[in-house]
Amino acid sequence: MNPIVVIPARLASTRLPDKPLADIAGKPMIVRMLERGREAGIGPVAVACGDPEIAAAVREAGGRAVLTDPALPSGSDRVHAALAELDPDRRHDVVVNLQGDFPTLDPAGLRLVIMPLDDPRVDIGTLVVPIRDEIEATTVSFVKAACSFADGQTIAPALYFSRQAIPWGLGPRWHHVGIYAFRRAALDRYVSLPPSPLEQRENLEQLRALEDGMRIGCARMEHGPFGVDTAEDLERARAILAERGGTRRQ
Known part of the structure:
Protein backbone atom coordinates (compact mmCIF):
# COMPACT_ATOMS: atom_id res chain seq x y z
CA MET A 1 0.00 0.00 0.00
CA ASN A 2 1.05 3.57 -0.71
CA PRO A 3 -1.05 5.78 1.59
CA ILE A 4 -1.57 9.52 1.67
CA VAL A 5 -3.09 11.30 4.68
CA VAL A 6 -5.55 14.12 4.02
CA ILE A 7 -7.10 16.24 6.78
CA PRO A 8 -10.37 17.95 5.83
CA ALA A 9 -11.00 21.24 7.63
CA ARG A 10 -13.40 24.16 7.43
CA LEU A 11 -14.20 27.08 9.71
CA ALA A 12 -17.98 26.60 9.88
CA SER A 13 -18.86 24.95 13.18
CA THR A 14 -22.07 25.39 15.09
CA ARG A 15 -20.63 24.51 18.50
CA LEU A 16 -17.07 25.86 18.25
CA PRO A 17 -16.64 28.54 15.55
CA ASP A 18 -13.23 28.75 13.82
CA LYS A 19 -12.23 25.49 15.47
CA PRO A 20 -9.31 24.60 13.13
CA LEU A 21 -7.58 27.88 14.03
CA ALA A 22 -8.06 27.58 17.80
CA ASP A 23 -4.76 27.93 19.62
CA ILE A 24 -3.50 24.80 21.38
CA ALA A 25 -0.19 25.18 23.21
CA GLY A 26 0.96 27.90 20.85
CA LYS A 27 -0.18 26.48 17.51
CA PRO A 28 -3.50 26.30 15.62
CA MET A 29 -5.32 23.00 16.06
CA ILE A 30 -5.02 22.24 12.34
CA VAL A 31 -1.23 22.51 12.66
CA ARG A 32 -1.34 20.12 15.63
CA MET A 33 -3.23 17.67 13.41
CA LEU A 34 -0.66 18.12 10.65
CA GLU A 35 1.99 17.16 13.21
CA ARG A 36 0.04 14.08 14.30
CA GLY A 37 -0.25 12.96 10.69
CA ARG A 38 3.44 13.42 10.05
CA GLU A 39 4.39 11.56 13.23
CA ALA A 40 2.54 8.48 11.98
CA GLY A 41 5.08 8.16 9.16
CA ILE A 42 2.78 6.32 6.76
CA GLY A 43 2.88 8.75 3.86
CA PRO A 44 2.67 12.42 2.85
CA VAL A 45 0.19 14.62 4.74
CA ALA A 46 -1.92 17.47 3.37
CA VAL A 47 -4.90 19.55 4.45
CA ALA A 48 -8.05 19.90 2.34
CA CYS A 49 -9.16 23.41 3.32
CA GLY A 50 -12.61 24.89 3.02
CA ASP A 51 -11.30 28.39 3.81
CA PRO A 52 -8.22 30.44 2.84
CA GLU A 53 -7.47 31.24 6.49
CA ILE A 54 -6.87 27.54 7.19
CA ALA A 55 -4.68 27.21 4.12
CA ALA A 56 -2.59 30.18 5.27
CA ALA A 57 -2.03 28.65 8.71
CA VAL A 58 -1.02 25.30 7.21
CA ARG A 59 1.39 26.87 4.71
CA GLU A 60 2.95 29.07 7.39
CA ALA A 61 3.73 25.86 9.28
CA GLY A 62 5.37 24.37 6.18
CA GLY A 63 2.45 22.10 5.30
CA ARG A 64 0.69 21.32 2.02
CA ALA A 65 -2.76 22.91 1.73
CA VAL A 66 -5.38 22.60 -1.01
CA LEU A 67 -8.37 24.93 -1.17
CA THR A 68 -11.65 23.14 -1.85
CA ASP A 69 -15.21 24.30 -2.43
CA PRO A 70 -16.60 25.38 0.98
CA ALA A 71 -20.02 24.08 -0.05
CA LEU A 72 -18.88 20.42 -0.21
CA PRO A 73 -21.19 18.39 2.03
CA SER A 74 -18.68 16.25 3.96
CA GLY A 75 -15.07 15.74 4.91
CA SER A 76 -14.86 12.75 2.58
CA ASP A 77 -16.00 14.92 -0.34
CA ARG A 78 -13.38 17.51 0.61
CA VAL A 79 -10.64 14.86 0.74
CA HIS A 80 -11.69 13.47 -2.64
CA ALA A 81 -11.69 16.92 -4.22
CA ALA A 82 -8.22 17.72 -2.85
CA LEU A 83 -6.79 14.49 -4.28
CA ALA A 84 -7.34 15.77 -7.81
CA GLU A 85 -4.58 18.31 -7.13
CA LEU A 86 -2.50 16.32 -4.66
CA ASP A 87 -2.27 13.10 -6.65
CA PRO A 88 -3.60 13.47 -10.22
CA ASP A 89 -1.57 10.44 -11.37
CA ARG A 90 -3.17 8.25 -8.67
CA ARG A 91 0.12 7.01 -7.25
CA HIS A 92 -1.49 6.67 -3.82
CA ASP A 93 -3.89 3.74 -3.64
CA VAL A 94 -4.95 4.32 0.00
CA VAL A 95 -6.32 7.59 1.38
CA VAL A 96 -6.49 8.19 5.13
CA ASN A 97 -9.23 10.67 6.02
CA LEU A 98 -7.96 12.13 9.30
CA GLN A 99 -10.44 14.21 11.25
CA GLY A 100 -9.11 17.67 12.04
CA ASP A 101 -10.17 17.77 15.68
CA PHE A 102 -8.17 14.97 17.37
CA PRO A 103 -5.09 16.93 18.57
CA THR A 104 -4.26 14.38 21.28
CA LEU A 105 -4.31 11.45 18.84
CA ASP A 106 -1.57 8.86 19.24
CA PRO A 225 -8.52 10.28 21.21
CA PHE A 226 -11.29 12.64 22.16
CA GLY A 227 -12.69 15.00 19.59
CA VAL A 228 -12.68 18.74 20.25
CA ASP A 229 -16.30 19.79 19.74
CA THR A 230 -16.93 22.25 22.58
CA ALA A 231 -15.11 25.00 24.48
CA GLU A 232 -14.67 22.54 27.35
CA ASP A 233 -13.03 19.99 25.00
CA LEU A 234 -10.71 22.71 23.74
CA GLU A 235 -9.56 23.61 27.24
CA ARG A 236 -8.93 19.95 28.00
CA ALA A 237 -6.81 19.55 24.85
CA ARG A 238 -4.87 22.70 25.71
CA ALA A 239 -4.10 21.40 29.19
CA ILE A 240 -2.99 17.97 27.90
CA LEU A 241 -0.70 19.29 25.19
CA ALA A 242 0.70 22.08 27.37
CA GLU A 243 1.65 19.46 29.95
CA ARG A 244 3.33 17.37 27.25
CA GLY A 245 5.08 20.26 25.60
CA GLY A 246 2.78 20.12 22.57
CA THR A 247 3.64 16.53 21.74
CA ARG A 248 1.34 13.61 21.13
CA ARG A 249 0.10 11.17 23.75
CA GLN A 250 2.96 9.02 25.08
Whole structure:
Protein backbone atom coordinates (compact mmCIF):
# COMPACT_ATOMS: atom_id res chain seq x y z
CA MET A 1 0.00 0.00 0.00
CA ASN A 2 1.05 3.57 -0.71
CA PRO A 3 -1.05 5.78 1.59
CA ILE A 4 -1.57 9.52 1.67
CA VAL A 5 -3.09 11.30 4.68
CA VAL A 6 -5.55 14.12 4.02
CA ILE A 7 -7.10 16.24 6.78
CA PRO A 8 -10.37 17.95 5.83
CA ALA A 9 -11.00 21.24 7.63
CA ARG A 10 -13.40 24.16 7.43
CA LEU A 11 -14.20 27.08 9.71
CA ALA A 12 -17.98 26.60 9.88
CA SER A 13 -18.86 24.95 13.18
CA THR A 14 -22.07 25.39 15.09
CA ARG A 15 -20.63 24.51 18.50
CA LEU A 16 -17.07 25.86 18.25
CA PRO A 17 -16.64 28.54 15.55
CA ASP A 18 -13.23 28.75 13.82
CA LYS A 19 -12.23 25.49 15.47
CA PRO A 20 -9.31 24.60 13.13
CA LEU A 21 -7.58 27.88 14.03
CA ALA A 22 -8.06 27.58 17.80
CA ASP A 23 -4.76 27.93 19.62
CA ILE A 24 -3.50 24.80 21.38
CA ALA A 25 -0.19 25.18 23.21
CA GLY A 26 0.96 27.90 20.85
CA LYS A 27 -0.18 26.48 17.51
CA PRO A 28 -3.50 26.30 15.62
CA MET A 29 -5.32 23.00 16.06
CA ILE A 30 -5.02 22.24 12.34
CA VAL A 31 -1.23 22.51 12.66
CA ARG A 32 -1.34 20.12 15.63
CA MET A 33 -3.23 17.67 13.41
CA LEU A 34 -0.66 18.12 10.65
CA GLU A 35 1.99 17.16 13.21
CA ARG A 36 0.04 14.08 14.30
CA GLY A 37 -0.25 12.96 10.69
CA ARG A 38 3.44 13.42 10.05
CA GLU A 39 4.39 11.56 13.23
CA ALA A 40 2.54 8.48 11.98
CA GLY A 41 5.08 8.16 9.16
CA ILE A 42 2.78 6.32 6.76
CA GLY A 43 2.88 8.75 3.86
CA PRO A 44 2.67 12.42 2.85
CA VAL A 45 0.19 14.62 4.74
CA ALA A 46 -1.92 17.47 3.37
CA VAL A 47 -4.90 19.55 4.45
CA ALA A 48 -8.05 19.90 2.34
CA CYS A 49 -9.16 23.41 3.32
CA GLY A 50 -12.61 24.89 3.02
CA ASP A 51 -11.30 28.39 3.81
CA PRO A 52 -8.22 30.44 2.84
CA GLU A 53 -7.47 31.24 6.49
CA ILE A 54 -6.87 27.54 7.19
CA ALA A 55 -4.68 27.21 4.12
CA ALA A 56 -2.59 30.18 5.27
CA ALA A 57 -2.03 28.65 8.71
CA VAL A 58 -1.02 25.30 7.21
CA ARG A 59 1.39 26.87 4.71
CA GLU A 60 2.95 29.07 7.39
CA ALA A 61 3.73 25.86 9.28
CA GLY A 62 5.37 24.37 6.18
CA GLY A 63 2.45 22.10 5.30
CA ARG A 64 0.69 21.32 2.02
CA ALA A 65 -2.76 22.91 1.73
CA VAL A 66 -5.38 22.60 -1.01
CA LEU A 67 -8.37 24.93 -1.17
CA THR A 68 -11.65 23.14 -1.85
CA ASP A 69 -15.21 24.30 -2.43
CA PRO A 70 -16.60 25.38 0.98
CA ALA A 71 -20.02 24.08 -0.05
CA LEU A 72 -18.88 20.42 -0.21
CA PRO A 73 -21.19 18.39 2.03
CA SER A 74 -18.68 16.25 3.96
CA GLY A 75 -15.07 15.74 4.91
CA SER A 76 -14.86 12.75 2.58
CA ASP A 77 -16.00 14.92 -0.34
CA ARG A 78 -13.38 17.51 0.61
CA VAL A 79 -10.64 14.86 0.74
CA HIS A 80 -11.69 13.47 -2.64
CA ALA A 81 -11.69 16.92 -4.22
CA ALA A 82 -8.22 17.72 -2.85
CA LEU A 83 -6.79 14.49 -4.28
CA ALA A 84 -7.34 15.77 -7.81
CA GLU A 85 -4.58 18.31 -7.13
CA LEU A 86 -2.50 16.32 -4.66
CA ASP A 87 -2.27 13.10 -6.65
CA PRO A 88 -3.60 13.47 -10.22
CA ASP A 89 -1.57 10.44 -11.37
CA ARG A 90 -3.17 8.25 -8.67
CA ARG A 91 0.12 7.01 -7.25
CA HIS A 92 -1.49 6.67 -3.82
CA ASP A 93 -3.89 3.74 -3.64
CA VAL A 94 -4.95 4.32 0.00
CA VAL A 95 -6.32 7.59 1.38
CA VAL A 96 -6.49 8.19 5.13
CA ASN A 97 -9.23 10.67 6.02
CA LEU A 98 -7.96 12.13 9.30
CA GLN A 99 -10.44 14.21 11.25
CA GLY A 100 -9.11 17.67 12.04
CA ASP A 101 -10.17 17.77 15.68
CA PHE A 102 -8.17 14.97 17.37
CA PRO A 103 -5.09 16.93 18.57
CA THR A 104 -4.26 14.38 21.28
CA LEU A 105 -4.31 11.45 18.84
CA ASP A 106 -1.57 8.86 19.24
CA PRO A 107 -0.11 8.55 15.71
CA ALA A 108 -0.03 4.78 16.21
CA GLY A 109 -3.76 4.93 15.52
CA LEU A 110 -3.10 6.11 11.97
CA ARG A 111 -0.75 3.23 11.41
CA LEU A 112 -3.44 0.91 12.79
CA VAL A 113 -6.29 2.23 10.61
CA ILE A 114 -4.73 0.91 7.39
CA MET A 115 -4.35 -2.62 8.77
CA PRO A 116 -7.87 -3.81 7.82
CA LEU A 117 -6.89 -3.19 4.17
CA ASP A 118 -4.41 -6.07 4.36
CA ASP A 119 -7.54 -8.10 3.55
CA PRO A 120 -8.25 -7.46 -0.15
CA ARG A 121 -11.98 -7.88 0.47
CA VAL A 122 -12.09 -4.80 2.74
CA ASP A 123 -12.84 -1.43 1.15
CA ILE A 124 -12.51 0.88 4.16
CA GLY A 125 -10.60 0.65 7.43
CA THR A 126 -11.59 2.45 10.63
CA LEU A 127 -10.95 2.36 14.39
CA VAL A 128 -12.88 1.34 17.50
CA VAL A 129 -12.15 1.49 21.23
CA PRO A 130 -13.90 -0.32 24.11
CA ILE A 131 -16.93 1.33 25.66
CA ARG A 132 -16.15 1.70 29.36
CA ASP A 133 -19.51 2.45 30.99
CA GLU A 134 -23.25 2.81 30.46
CA ILE A 135 -23.09 6.58 30.15
CA GLU A 136 -20.84 6.25 27.12
CA ALA A 137 -23.00 3.43 25.75
CA THR A 138 -26.19 5.48 25.90
CA THR A 139 -24.85 8.90 24.85
CA VAL A 140 -26.09 9.51 21.31
CA SER A 141 -23.15 11.70 20.34
CA PHE A 142 -20.87 8.67 20.80
CA VAL A 143 -21.19 6.43 17.75
CA LYS A 144 -21.20 2.67 18.37
CA ALA A 145 -19.96 -0.05 16.05
CA ALA A 146 -21.43 -3.55 15.97
CA CYS A 147 -18.40 -5.79 15.51
CA SER A 148 -17.00 -8.86 17.21
CA PHE A 149 -13.32 -9.71 17.62
CA ALA A 150 -12.19 -13.33 17.81
CA ASP A 151 -9.78 -14.19 20.61
CA GLY A 152 -6.44 -12.51 20.02
CA GLN A 153 -7.64 -10.69 16.90
CA THR A 154 -7.38 -6.95 16.38
CA ILE A 155 -9.44 -6.69 13.16
CA ALA A 156 -13.16 -7.40 12.73
CA PRO A 157 -15.79 -6.57 10.11
CA ALA A 158 -18.22 -3.74 10.88
CA LEU A 159 -21.79 -4.99 10.69
CA TYR A 160 -23.53 -1.73 11.62
CA PHE A 161 -23.02 1.67 13.23
CA SER A 162 -25.55 3.44 15.42
CA ARG A 163 -26.02 6.20 17.94
CA GLN A 164 -27.89 3.69 20.09
CA ALA A 165 -26.23 1.17 22.41
CA ILE A 166 -25.56 -1.85 20.15
CA PRO A 167 -25.41 -4.80 20.17
CA TRP A 168 -27.88 -5.93 22.82
CA GLY A 169 -26.85 -8.42 25.51
CA LEU A 170 -23.73 -9.15 27.50
CA GLY A 171 -20.30 -8.71 25.96
CA PRO A 172 -17.92 -6.02 24.72
CA ARG A 173 -19.27 -2.92 23.03
CA TRP A 174 -17.27 -0.63 20.79
CA HIS A 175 -17.06 3.12 20.40
CA HIS A 176 -16.29 4.20 16.83
CA VAL A 177 -13.38 6.59 16.19
CA GLY A 178 -14.17 8.51 13.01
CA ILE A 179 -10.89 8.07 11.13
CA TYR A 180 -11.00 6.17 7.83
CA ALA A 181 -8.58 4.54 5.41
CA PHE A 182 -10.22 4.26 1.98
CA ARG A 183 -8.95 2.32 -0.94
CA ARG A 184 -8.78 4.96 -3.66
CA ALA A 185 -11.44 3.22 -5.75
CA ALA A 186 -13.70 2.90 -2.70
CA LEU A 187 -13.49 6.64 -2.03
CA ASP A 188 -14.35 7.35 -5.69
CA ARG A 189 -17.34 5.06 -5.36
CA TYR A 190 -18.42 6.45 -1.99
CA VAL A 191 -18.56 10.10 -3.03
CA SER A 192 -20.49 9.18 -6.19
CA LEU A 193 -23.36 7.73 -4.13
CA PRO A 194 -26.37 9.70 -2.94
CA PRO A 195 -27.06 9.82 0.82
CA SER A 196 -28.65 6.51 1.81
CA PRO A 197 -31.81 5.97 3.89
CA LEU A 198 -30.05 4.64 7.01
CA GLU A 199 -27.35 7.28 6.72
CA GLN A 200 -30.03 9.96 6.81
CA ARG A 201 -31.95 8.24 9.60
CA GLU A 202 -28.92 7.82 11.91
CA ASN A 203 -27.00 10.86 10.58
CA LEU A 204 -23.95 8.62 10.05
CA GLU A 205 -22.17 8.80 6.70
CA GLN A 206 -20.44 5.43 7.03
CA LEU A 207 -23.82 3.71 6.68
CA ARG A 208 -23.88 4.86 3.04
CA ALA A 209 -20.93 2.57 2.37
CA LEU A 210 -22.48 -0.40 4.19
CA GLU A 211 -25.82 0.05 2.45
CA ASP A 212 -24.04 0.01 -0.90
CA GLY A 213 -22.36 -3.30 -0.05
CA MET A 214 -18.91 -1.98 0.76
CA ARG A 215 -16.96 -3.75 3.48
CA ILE A 216 -15.62 -1.82 6.46
CA GLY A 217 -12.99 -3.39 8.71
CA CYS A 218 -12.49 -2.20 12.29
CA ALA A 219 -9.11 -2.15 14.02
CA ARG A 220 -9.31 -2.09 17.79
CA MET A 221 -7.41 0.32 20.02
CA GLU A 222 -7.33 0.29 23.80
CA HIS A 223 -7.49 4.06 24.16
CA GLY A 224 -8.83 6.53 21.63
CA PRO A 225 -8.52 10.28 21.21
CA PHE A 226 -11.29 12.64 22.16
CA GLY A 227 -12.69 15.00 19.59
CA VAL A 228 -12.68 18.74 20.25
CA ASP A 229 -16.30 19.79 19.74
CA THR A 230 -16.93 22.25 22.58
CA ALA A 231 -15.11 25.00 24.48
CA GLU A 232 -14.67 22.54 27.35
CA ASP A 233 -13.03 19.99 25.00
CA LEU A 234 -10.71 22.71 23.74
CA GLU A 235 -9.56 23.61 27.24
CA ARG A 236 -8.93 19.95 28.00
CA ALA A 237 -6.81 19.55 24.85
CA ARG A 238 -4.87 22.70 25.71
CA ALA A 239 -4.10 21.40 29.19
CA ILE A 240 -2.99 17.97 27.90
CA LEU A 241 -0.70 19.29 25.19
CA ALA A 242 0.70 22.08 27.37
CA GLU A 243 1.65 19.46 29.95
CA ARG A 244 3.33 17.37 27.25
CA GLY A 245 5.08 20.26 25.60
CA GLY A 246 2.78 20.12 22.57
CA THR A 247 3.64 16.53 21.74
CA ARG A 248 1.34 13.61 21.13
CA ARG A 249 0.10 11.17 23.75
CA GLN A 250 2.96 9.02 25.08
